[in-house]
Amino acid sequence: MITNNFFGRKRPEPTRPVPPGQYLEDGFPVLSAGPTPKVDTATWDFSIEIGGAEIGTWSWDQLNALPQTDIHTDIHCVTKWSKQDTDWRGVTIDALLEDAGVEPPTGFVMAGCDGGYTTNVPAADVLDGKALLAHTYDNEPLAPEHGGPVRLFIPHLYLWKSAKWIRSLTFMDQDVPGFWERYGYHMYGDPWREQRYSND
């Protein structure tokens, strides 16, 4: 439906296209279902479980000792804002699996977080350098309200998949809905196909 008398704002041309229904945001909005949990890197750890067995646990120091990867990319939030040219640093899931001496799993993965948040994605979407455990944004330690000390970062999907305050990845055979997915958000969440909600 063409909206009566709506012509859109004269907008600066983005350096790259933004996904459908998104607008460019200069700030960095915060969307979280709860308060920002207090996370202490002295006691923080991160674990990976595959097929019901824990295959590795990493402390903050151990995470930082692994090979670090930089990603320069655009990010897209399902609440309609996108932000271009953001810089992230962290550890790929591939590096963690290699550290544990484990072959890349197939199937699906559930992210678990401080505060109880969860989100699900296909395993392939966190492998081959597509995802980080990110601890640095714009050359600064990731701020708590943005998921620091460490968040999952999967920039090719809507940002609710990039779970804040990440503590675990659980690989599994079946796809199971996480926190927002149970409220009707899309199981996959590709911004370019505008997969915001379950029936998109």
Add this chain to the structure above:
Amino acid sequence: MNIDPVREWQIATVTSVNDESPRVKLFKLDLANETKFRAGQYFDIRLTAPDGYQAQRSYSVTSSPEDSNSIELAIELIADGEVSAYFHEIVKPDDQIELRGPIGGHFTLSPNFTKPVLLVAGGSGIAPIISMLRHRRSSTRIAPTVLMFSVRTEADALFAQELEDMAQENPNLHIIIALTRSESETPDSKQRETRRIDRSMIDSAITKLAEQPARAYVCGGTDFVESIGNHLLDIGLAYHDIRTERFGP
């Protein structure tokens, strides 16, 4: 938990436009399809220009879910806001607007939840919370409830008269309105706090509940929600009992 269906896009018809404050207008929309929602949920609005350009934004419903044929939205005029400016400057009764919903589901409160509740709103963050209170107003069982509402000036206190009427008729509902601009003028008849919501104001608000709130809902700008969320964690509310919604860059 079941997966909530999200409805298809539908065309709604604007039935009224009213100024609620200098920066917020209320829009009543008749829905083409009966649409059940829960108090606290929101709808996506989609505007489409003749060249195909589309702008989408989410707005919380302010009306009670008892009416599933129409909704009310409170839209604040945002500096440089594309969709809010369209609503404030162009939209008039009988206009048609494309929308879909309801969306969300975590930041919702049922009248059947009868344990003590703390509601904290900053500015237009009152929108989903007034829907909750309107829904509860019609319920026979009303839990002990405190609303803390932070606004810049008296004129920015959306729904103030209605909130005070609710508190008048229901001894279980306490309302605290905090004005953050000290120079703001308030009629002598109104009791207002005149500072930002801080730890001591929350402590004294909670005493009106007689016990620790079983759940807290906090909606407002990012800094506001971060601050209140930290206070509530410090007070000892469990993380899972604090539900938040943030807006703004």
